[in-house]
Amino acid sequence: MSVLLIAGSPSARSRSQALLDSVGHRLQRRGAQVGSVLVRDLTPRALLLADVSEVSIAAAAEQVAQASAIVVATPVYKAAYSGLLKVFLDLLPQTALKGKTVLPLATGGSPHHMLALDYTLRPVLQSLAARHILPGVYATDAQITVTPEGAYQVNPEISDRLDDAVGLLLAEAYERSSAHADFEAIPFAQVRCSV
Template sequence: MTKTVIINGANARTSRVNAIQQYILENLKDVTTIEVFALPAQDLITANFASETIKVANTLVEQADVVVILTPVYKASYSGILKTYLDLIPQNGFENKHIIPIAVGGTAHHLLAIDYALKPVLSALGATSISQGVFILDKQIERTNQGFTIEEEIKERINQQLIRNEVTI
């Protein structure tokens, strides 16, 4: 069975990015999540590699076969909070893992943020198997009284990436 870890680079629980995390959690087996916003801020800001919380998160990444990177797009790039955590992953921490980047942005003008901003950092961490990625416009994730509703087309695109990478859905 494929072990999957989600690294959620949203800044808060209210982010539309969390709708994607929830969708994946509801549809995958053997998946765990690292919510970067829930990690100790002091450890992130000071790059505290000795932090027990950071060590636990890095162990989840180490044990995973597939890593799903979730991020909002701000100013044509992935979130700063995601970068602070990626800086704490060991040099070749993504080696022998398949990476699926998923970004949520406000405009299609930021469509290439995955390719030009995020993928080079993932490669620097040893990733050699990186999916095409999924870019989602935030208007395709609607806030409701019960949480979020994701357009079916987005669910299909996410499922395609998961199936292509032999993740059981």
């Protein structure tokens, strides 16, 4: 199974990147093939001008298309996910997440922004036809601390939630991919009911 990690932070060193890295390590330990898209490394001009034919943008969109599941991480700014992530998601085809299980992750300065996952990010992921969006993991600055060496460290509570989220992501993605192999879709017009 291939899982694509999408980093929506404009900073290379950030708490949301620490969450994403932590999920990536957990996925690899459980045998998943993990790839990543660092939106901040895509060509800025192409992002802003919506040039989907530009090499880095086209390659990132192809990675999204090929992945079985997606993990999206973003910092929360002004009660919403990052503008950088928004620009990238806007460039994807309308059905870019069709058939995929998605795990959203976010970080913010306080617990007051926790609902940004449900009220700002989830609707956009839904509009991209995600099959299943898992409950997100939100962490505050106090839950991802900086070590004396300058690295980010996820606290035990968030670490446990990430363990659960990764387990659910793998189970859901596997279940949904194997369900498609067993049954063909039935058009609604052919469904017969009796009451």
